[in-house]
Amino acid sequence: MKIQAYAAASPKAAFEPFEYEAGELRADDVLVEVEHCGLCHSDLSMLNNDWGRTAYPFVGGHEGVGKIVAIGDHVTHLKVDQHVGVGWFSGSCMHCQECMSGHHNRCGTVEETIVNRHGGFASHVLCKAEWALPIPEALDASKVGPLFCGGxxxxxxxxxxxxxxxxxxxxxxxxxxxxxxxxxxxxxxxxxxxxxxxxxxxxxxxxxxxxxxxxxxxxxxxxxxxxxxxxxxxxxxxxxxxxxxxxxxxxxxxxxxxxxxxxxxxxxxxxxxxxxxxxxSPLGSPATAVDMLEFCARHDLAPVTEHFPLAQINEAFEHLESGKARYRIVLDN
Structure with missing residues (x-):
C-alpha cells in the first residue's frame, strides 16, 4: 500500500508531497487513516535536527487521530473503524521490566513515531496496537490530537x-x-x-x-x-x-x-x-493516556486549537515558529 505524506528533504527545508510504501502489517500492528494531526514544537525541533536524531526525508506528526483501517492477526482489543490516537510513542517491547511494570514510556527500546520512521503528516500511520489509544465519544476528534503529546x-x-x-x-x-x-x-x-x-x-x-x-x-x-x-x-x-x-x-x-x-x-x-x-518525565504510559482521555471527557477539557489543512503544512510551521500559535495547531486531512 502506498501512503501519501509530506516530507522535508533536509534540515529547515519545506515539506513537499512524498509517497512511500507502508510495508507489511505486523501481527501486533494497526494501520490508522489519519484525519487530524497535531503540530507540536517537537516536530519543529525534529525538522531542524536540533537533537541530532532526524533521518531524512522526514515525515513528522506524532499527535495523529483517525480511524483504524487494518489490524494485525494478534490484535483483539481494537477493531476496524474505531477512532484512536497515536502519540510520540508508537511501540514498546512489552517484555522488559519497565513494560511489565506498566511504564511502557520508559522502555529502553521504545519506538518513537517520528524518529527513524514516518509519522502522521500523511494519509496513514502505523503503530503497535498497545499505543493506539481509543478516543472517548464525548471528545471532539478534531481537537483531541494535541492531548497525545502535549496533554x-x-x-x-x-x-x-x-x-x-x-x-x-x-x-x-x-x-x-x-x-x-x-x-x-x-x-x-x-x-x-x-x-x-x-x-x-x-x-x-x-x-x-x-x-x-x-x-x-x-x-x-x-x-x-x-x-x-x-x-x-x-x-x-x-x-x-x-x-x-x-x-x-x-x-x-x-x-x-x-x-x-x-x-x-x-x-x-x-x-x-x-x-x-x-x-x-517522558510523556506517560498507555494506561495513563487512557486515564487522561477519560478525565478530559468527564470534565469537558480540550486543547485550545488553530486549524490548517494538511496541504498548508508549511504555512502552519511558519505560524508555529513565529510564536503566534494559540495554543496548539492541528492539521486536517
Missing part, C-alpha cells in the same frame, strides 16, 4: 508525583503545554498558580484554571510565595533561576521538568533542608 506530557506529572486535590500546584509557561496543565491541575482539585513573563496572559490563565498569577520577572512576587507550593511544573524550554523556584516549594515539594530547559545550577542544600526534589 499526556503535563498530565503524567500529577500521577507520577501523587498530587492530591488538597495540594497547590504552580505552572511555569502559559503555552502549548502550560495551557493544558492549568486545566488539568484545576480539575484535579488543586489550587493553581500560573507563572508567566507576559502579564497580558493573566486573564486567559485565570480562565483556563489558574487561581493566582505571578509575573516570573517580579522577584518580590516570587519571594512572597516562598514555601507555598507542592509541585512546580516547568513547561518552558528556557533557563530560569531554578533556585528561586525551589524556594517556592513547601517541604517535600518537587520541581518537575517537562520542558527541555537548558542546564542550570541550583543549590543542593535547598533540596536537603526541606527534602525537596527535582524530577522530569
Amino acid at each position: 499526556l506530557t503535563v498530565f503524567n506529572p500529577l500521577v507520577q508525583n501523587n498530587i492530591r486535590p488538597t495540594q497547590r500546584v504552580g505552572v511555569i509557561g502559559i503555552g502549548g503545554l502550560g495551557h493544558l496543565a492549568l486545566q488539568f491541575s484545576n480539575k484535579w482539585g488543586c489550587e493553581v498558580t500560573a507563572f508567566s513573563t507576559s502579564p497580558d496572559k493573566e486573564a486567559e490563565a485565570r480562565k483556563l484554571g489558574a487561581h493566582h498569577f505571578v509575573n516570573s520577572k517580579d522577584e518580590s512576587a516570587l519571594k512572597k510565595i516562598a514555601g507555598s507550593l507542592d509541585m512546580v511544573l516547568v513547561a518552558v524550554n528556557v533557563g530560569l533561576d531554578w533556585s528561586a523556584y525551589l524556594n517556592i516549594l513547601r517541604p517535600g515539594g518537587v520541581l518537575h521538568f517537562v520542558g527541555a530547559a537548558p542546564t542550570s545550577e541550583f543549590i543542593p542544600f535547598q533540596l536537603i533542608g526541606g527534602q525537596k526534589s527535582i524530577s522530569g
